[in-house]
Amino acid sequence: MPNKNFLRPTWAEIKLPALRSNLLKIQDIIGPRAKLMFVVKADAYGHGAVKAAGFAEREKLAWGFGVSSVEEGAVLRGAGIVSPILILGGLYPFNSFVEAINLDLMVTISSLDAARQVIEASRSLGKKAACHIKLETGMGRIGARKPSVIKIFEELSGSRNVVIGGLYTHLACADSDPEFTAKQLGYFAETAGELAKYGVNGVIRHAANSAGLVAYPGSRWEMVRAGLAAYGLMEGFEPVLSWKTKIIFIKTVREGAYVSYGKSFKAPRPMKVATIPVGYGDGYVRRLSNKASVLVAGRKCPVIGNVTMDMTMIDVTDIGDAGVGSDVVLIGRQGGDEVGARELAELAGTIPYEVVTLITSRVPRIHI
Numbered sequence: 030m031p032n033k034n035f036l037r038p039t040w041a042e043i044k045l046p047a048l049r050s051n052l053l054k055i056q057d058i059i060g061p062r063a064k065l066m067f068v069v070k071a072d073a074y075g076h077g078a079v080k081a082a083g084f085a086e087r088e089k090l091a092w093g094f095g096v097s098s099v100e101e102g103a104v105l106r107g108a109g110i111v112s113p114i115l116i117l118g119g120l121y122p123f124n125s126f127v128e129a130i131n132l133d134l135m136v137t138i139s140s141l142d143a144a145r146q147v148i149e150a151s152r153s154l155g156k157k158a159a160c161h162i163k164l165e166t167g168m169g170r171i172g173a174r175k176p177s178v179i180k181i182f183e184e185l186s187g188s189r190n191v192v193i194g195g196l197y198t199h200l201a202c203a204d205s206d207p208e209f210t211a212k213q214l215g216y217f218a219e220t221a222g223e224l225a226k227y228g229v230n231g232v233i234r235h236a237a238n239s240a241g242l243v244a245y246p247g248s249r250w251e252m253v254r255a256g257l258a259a260y261g262l263m264e265g266f267e268p269v270l271s272w273k274t275k276i277i278f279i280k281t282v283r284e285g286a287y288v289s290y291g292k293s294f295k296a297p298r299p300m301k302v303a304t305i306p307v308g309y310g311d312g313y314v315r316r317l318s319n320k321a322s323v324l325v326a327g328r329k330c331p332v333i334g335n336v337t338m339d340m341t342m343i344d345v346t347d348i349g350d351a352g353v354g355s356d357v358v359l360i361g362r363q364g365g366d367e368v369g370a371r372e373l374a375e376l377a378g379t380i381p382y383e384v385v386t387l388i389t390s391r392v393p394r395i396h397i
């Protein structure tokens with residue numbers, strides 16, 4: 030067994046050396062002057078936020094961390110993480126600001142209302158609040174346009190309890206639309222220039238996500254916020270997560286036999302069929318039914334029939350020595366072959382972010 034703490038042989042391995050090499054590579058790309066914010070929201074895209082951030086902090090691989098909520102920040106603070114943490118999400122209800130300030134979490138401010146609330150929260154606590162103002166440049170999610178950003182800036186600057194730590198935006202298609210990205214970056218530069226007239230110092234300007242930091246040197250400013258590249262889910266970086274299981278049952282079926290719910294697979298010939306203890310209840314999504322392959326003995330074996338909640342069937346007819354207990358790789362390398370999260374994403378009609386983030390808490394994460 031991979032670990033004494035669980036019996037069902039389905040687990041994810043998180044290779045911390047690969048994470049280190051990706052974070053070092055990002056730092057190398059952006060140069061020593063730009064800071065690296067390691068985005069660890071959604072439990073570090075399914076990689077385990079406490080372990081991933083703890084490792085990055087110990088090894089001094091990141092300046093700080095990006096999370097999506099007070100709750101995610103609280104988990105990191107509870108685990109002893111002391112680096113700067115920015116809540117990238119919009120905060121509501123506004124009393125979330127009190128909790129965030131108490132935990133020394135930097136907050137994102139996207140409206141004048143939120144600015145006033147954070148000032149009030151910091152005043153009532155008698156504690157400084159660190160804010161990053163969010164500029165809307167084309168993502169259409171949270172953020173204020175330039176005139177409102179200037180008003181927010183003036184409002185926050187008027188408070189002794191607030192520190193304006195940053196101005197930022199988020200790129201909507203840095204991996205696909207250079208023209209749109211250039212427009213976003215142009216508007217960001219224009220707004221940053223306008224704010225500079227107020228003589229502000231020490232405000233970290235940041236815009237780049239992983240795709241941005243690689244493709245647009247001009248997007249790097251004083252900081253980048255990287256998730257995808259850090260987890261090796263992008264071309265040129267090393268995958269950090271592998272997902273493994275073992276065969277728990279094996280049988281032969283006759284030609285014409287059906288496999289799984291809904292009769293979506295009918296054996297075209299006598300076949301050796303193995304069952305693996307993983308299903309959509311683990312985040313191995315049902316859309317992979319009859320599409321994905323897994324690795325057994327270093328060779329690709331197709332998933333046959335519908336993925337069920339807890340079990341999935343695979344065709345091991347050509348794997349002579351496959352038997353109960355054989356190692357199976359759902360994501361990762363085995364022998365000379367590989368199944369990548371990006372490949373699964375394509376088969377399931379989604380993006381690699383979703384493939385790894387959907388791996389449920391039922392799957393133990395083993396950090397190596």
Ligand SMILES: Cc1ncc(COP(=O)(O)O)c(C=O)c1O
Nearest residue numbers: 068117199238239254255256257
């Ligand atoms: C605001 C913000 N910044 C940065 C990131 C990191 O993006 P990526 O994982 O593409 O590097 C995200 C992720 O979705 C985000 O929402």
